[in-house]
Amino acid sequence: MPSTTSIRLIEPADAAAIAAHRVRDAEAFRPWEPAQPDDFFTPRGQEERIEGLLAGYRAGTVWPGVVLAGDEVIGQVTIGGILPQPHLRRGSVGYWIxxxxxxxxxxxxxxxxxxxxxxxxxxxxxxxxSTNLENLPSQRVLRRNGFTPYGVAHAAILLDGSWRDGLLWERILGD
Ligand SMILES: CC(C)(COP(=O)(O)OP(=O)(O)OC[C@H]1O[C@@H](n2cnc3c(N)ncnc32)[C@H](O)[C@@H]1OP(=O)(O)O)[C@@H](O)C(=O)NCCC(=O)NCCS
Structure with a gap:
């Protein structure tokens, strides 16, 4: 039976699982995720990074989540760049599995x-x-959730040693 997906706020205790995934997937993710320093791939480095994300959560700028299949951590989903001002009320979603x-x-x-x-x-x-123009699985994920593309940001992100364009996506949530 397929396991159910859930999300919750990230915790320092998630560091080891996340580091293990990112070590295993370092090559596979190279075209899609920015390069990271060596300590990103260690539980200790991840723990420090998680503390930073939780500081952002307390400041109201980020909602840092993990993705679970059943009770196993399989990835992250992060709502970043949160602008809560009444005339903006927006945030940006990023994820990996x-x-x-x-x-x-x-x-x-x-x-x-x-x-x-x-x-x-x-x-x-x-x-x-935002997705890479070639990242069709990520674009499917957004389309399935009602996002539509609205533009291209040129030379917007350094991936695998070259500046890549970003396809920009939006979804209006309500009033
Ligand atoms: C992108 C990513 C998050 C998708 O995670 P996932 O759990 O496999 O996604 P889902 O299973 O929910 O959906 C994947 C979709 O891509 C489709 N897909 C898979 N491989 C594909 C390919 N080569 N070409 C086109 N579509 C493809 C699947 O059929 C599915 O679409 P559907 O819902 O219409 O059937 C994951 O591949 C990942 O973490 N990649 C590396 C990091 C990354 O790209 N992060 C996002 C940066 S914007």
């Missing part, structure tokens, strides 16, 4: 759950995301 758990709908489900957090917990009005 470990290669061992891909193509089972987990990212699509996790983004749907993150949109619910944005609406119901963070009271946001607009969701944004």
């Amino acid at each position: 470990a290669s061992v758990a891909q193509n089972r709908g987990h990212a699509g489900n996790a983004v749907g759950l993150a949109l619910r957090v944005m609406r119901e917990e963070l009271n946001l009005h607009r969701a944004e995301a």
Whole structure:
């Protein structure tokens, strides 16, 4: 039976699972995720990074989540760049799923759950995301969640040693 997807706030105790996934997937993720320093791939380095994300959560600028399949951590979903001001009320969604758990709908489900957090917990009005032009699986995840592309940001992100364009996506959440 396929395991159910859920999301929750990240915890320092998630560091070891995340480091293990990112070590295993370092090569597979190279075209899609920015290069990281060596300590990104260690539990200690991840723990420090998680503390930083939780400081951002306390400041109201980020909602840092993990994605679970059953009770196993399989990835991250992060609502970043949160602008809660009444005339903006927007945030940007980013995510990754470990290669061992891909193509089972987990990212699509996790983004749907993150949109619910944005609406119901963070009271946001607009969701944004950015994908590589060639990242068709990530684009499917967004389309399935009602996002539409609205533009291209040129030379916007350094991936695998070259500046790549970003396809920009939006989804209006409500009033
Ligand atoms: C992108 C990513 C998050 C998708 O996670 P996932 O859990 O496998 O996603 P889902 O199973 O929910 O959906 C994948 C979709 O891509 C489709 N897909 C898979 N491989 C594909 C390919 N080569 N070409 C086109 N579509 C493809 C699947 O059929 C599915 O679409 P569907 O819902 O219409 O059937 C995951 O591959 C990942 O973490 N990749 C590396 C890091 C990354 O790209 N992060 C996002 C940066 S924007």
